[in-house]
Amino acid sequence: MIGKLKGLVDSFGDDHVLIDCGGVCYEAFCSSRTLAALPRVGEAGVVFIETIVREDMIRLYGFSSEAEKAWFNLLMTVQGVGARVALAILSVLSPSEISSAIALQDKAMIGRANGVGPKLAIRVVTELKGKVPAGGGIDAGTLGLQTALGEGNAAGNVADAVSALTNLGYSSAQASAALARIVAREGEEVATEKLIRLGLRELSN
Structure with missing residues (x-):
């Protein structure tokens, strides 16, 4: 082998x-x-x-990378995703972006790949929900926040801050990753306005 x-x-x-x-x-x-x-x-x-x-x-x-290889194999466990489609997804999204898309149930991100229609994109995010291969390219804190956001049970201030940052042009994956790092440092009780301010600072670094 x-x-x-x-x-x-x-x-x-x-x-x-x-x-x-x-x-x-x-x-x-x-x-x-x-x-x-x-x-x-x-x-x-x-x-x-x-x-x-x-x-x-x-x-x-x-x-x-090993992370890209791991996602290739996991993607192919989804019905309708063969090697060609898995490579197409990996052509437009990095391993961490795929992790984010699945955690956030963001079918539009997966649907950016050639050959992935709306139905297949839904199947990918649905069947792979909660699954991350070893070395999948995303840290546990970020995945936890993104999963909470995807399931609609993240703290209101955090969800509002993610929404505000995405409205400013950042992707949901970028916003949630930045806020996960901030929450790990500052805790979840930070006011929405401060989270947004700290998030912008984090994203500009």
Whole structure:
């Protein structure tokens, strides 16, 4: 079983990279984020590998991190999500953004991926609710706040502060992550106005 490839980047395709490992080139299909993160042709690169074996093919999928690989596998547990759709989701959202979208039940974020319609987006956030793979790219405090927001039972001042920050143009994932850090430091009794002020400061850093 191949767990990771370390070698020279040989060439890129629209959806894959060739990694030269001691003269043997391996083709790994990747998200556009992973392809963009890889070094230029001729330079040393590393991709984490998931191998999928079917009757008619053996295909390698490459990832820039263990978190991306973990989400790829978890996404494919959803009915209707195959490797192509999982990579499409990972092309538009980072692991932490996927965690946020699911915790907040934000089907619109998932629906940004090519090939993901409204029904499939709902299925993804519904079936994966409460599930985060090991190393999924989000800390427990942030996930806890986002889950509370998604279930509508976050403290009113925190929910109002998240709403205010999203109205100012920040994503719900950014706002809830910033406020989770503030609540961890200051406690949950901070007034809404102060939470918003501290949130803006946190987001500007």
